[in-house]
Amino acid sequence: MSKLIYEKSVAGRQAIVLPKPGVPQKKLSDLLPSAFLRTVPPALPEVSELDAVRHFVKLSQLNHSIDTGFYPLGSCTMKYNPKVNDAMAALEGFRDLHPYQPEEQIQGALELLWTLQESIASVVGLPAVTLQPAAGAHGEMVGLMIIKAYFKAKGETARTKVIVPDTAHGTNPATAALAGFDVVEIPSNERGNVDIEGLKKALGPDVAGIMLTNPNTLGLFEEEITEIARLVHEAGGLLYYDGANLNAIMGLVRPGDMGFDVCHLNLHKTFSTPHGGGGPGGCAVACRATLEKFLPKPVVTRKGSRFSLDWDRPDSIGKIKGFYGNFGILVRALTYMLAHGREGLCQVSLDAILSANYLKEKLKHFYALPYKQACMHEFVLSGTRQKERGVTTNHIAKRMLDFGVHSPTVYFPLVVPEAMMIEPTETESKQTLDDFIEIMVNIDKETQTDPEKVKTAPHNTPVGKLDEALAARKPNLRWQPAK
Ligand SMILES: *Cc1c(COP(=O)(O)O)cnc(C)c1O
Secondary structure, three states: OOOOHHHHOOOOOOOOOOOOOOOOOOOHHHHOOHHHOOOOOOOOOOOOHHHHHHHHHHHHHHOOOOOOOOOOEOOOOOOOOOHHHHHHHOOHHHHOOOOOOOHHHOHHHHHHHHHHHHHHHHHHOOOEEEOOOOOHHHHHHHHHHHHHHHHHHHOOOOOOEEEEEOOOOOHHHHHHHHOOOEEEEEOEOOOOOEOHHHHHHHOOOOEEEEEEOOOOOOOOOOOOHHHHHHHHHHOOOEEEEEEOOOOOOOOOOOHHHHOOOEEEEEOOOOOOOOOOOOOOOOEEEEEOHHHHHHOOOOEEEEEOOEEEEEOOOOOOOOOOOOEOEOHHHHHHHHHHHHHHHHHHHHHHHHHHHHHHHHHHHHHOOOOEOOOOOOOOOOEEEEOHHHHHOOOOHHHHHHHHHOOOOOOOEEOOOOOOOOEEEEOOOOOOOHHHHHHHHHHHHHHHHHHHHOHHHHHOOOOOOOOOOOOHHHHHHOOOOOOOOOO
16 A cells, blocks of 8 residues: 555645735634643644645545446445436535525425425335435335334234345344334245245234335345235235335336335435445335325425425324435435436336346356346355355455455345345446456356465455454554554
8 A cells, every 4th residue: 555644744844825814813822712722733744735635535546436346236236326416416506505494495405305206206106205214224114113103093003023034135124123023034935036825824913014125135026026915915914115226127117016005215226326435325215195194204295386394294203314314315316317217217227137137147157046037137146166166255255356346245145155146237338247257257267276366365455355353343444653
């Protein structure tokens, strides 16, 4: 790694020289109590502007990002975020708004929220939408609180269980438990879909509903979805759709039409707003008209050409986020939807499915493919053949970093041993996909000719193989001067 900014410091060097002020200067000690003043100046690096710029640009390049390389992280939809989204969010009419401004001054912002609500309602086929949640797991929480409020209002308080398939994203059982439900896990069948007999056994008067992802986390479309919906509704339960990844079905099929009652969408996945690195996310929760009154308040409503924030919602589960959600993210999501239009969003899904199936068909000759049918926007390989040669999926994932590619999601879903869950997204060219295939084929060859090279990877990254337990428990996040 090149020298850090602290090591480049030269006493007296500075980035900018300010002109002498034309007014008399006050001493700091006249402005602040002496207890608040330093006695020794801070040990800051003294560098030129160029050194400072290089320092921060280099730091920004130490992490992998979608702007610097391919990022096939299954279930995360690390697609390219078009820069026009950022430009729209930075428009001063949006950027300079204050959340306490009165309604009549923020009509444009409310119209934007309302338009996004309507656009999402039409994509998912459910009429009522809130944009307050900060991220997917937060949206799941809102959805389950709505389901809970619904049964409470009906007096059906014995419905304490939520069914979750064994392939579910980890947030699903976690959310159900946090929302006060008991989690009942059901198995998937040999085709990776929900096992209908297992579902029938789990259903009953104590079940509030089921949480499903479709396509599921194996990237497979739930073939029996309408039968599943019929069975759950017949047993008096509701269906929750985890739409964190809508990238496979936008414009092709709608959760509302499949029979789902509530769903959430990660705007920071399908709708191309930034994610990774813990930045702000955005999430929409949509539900059937019968559940609308339970939505978090305030709800953005429209009367004629006037938009308002409706706080008068006595059955609402309450407020779940500061102000109205992460507004800048919502501007980006609507920009993306408008830029693509109806046909464009359909095409996104079709291209995402095509990319995934292309990779699957090419790679299945080198890596085990547990589920052979056509996939949706992602698919799961298994590193069992390579493991027989002593090389694990973990080693393969680390080796990919040497080629400037982020690793896929690994060891998930849990039902596949040595899992590699690959999601190329529609934003990558065929050339990038072909490069990735070549990298994967080469790594497979290396597991036969030079397994040590794979097992000791990465070799080219700024930081090599980490002690993962120690890195998680005692992260070293700060530069410290040599003692
Ligand atoms: C990403 C994801 C979530 C959680 O979303 P966050 O925004 O990370 O909280 C839930 N379910 C699925 C299927 C996901 O891929």
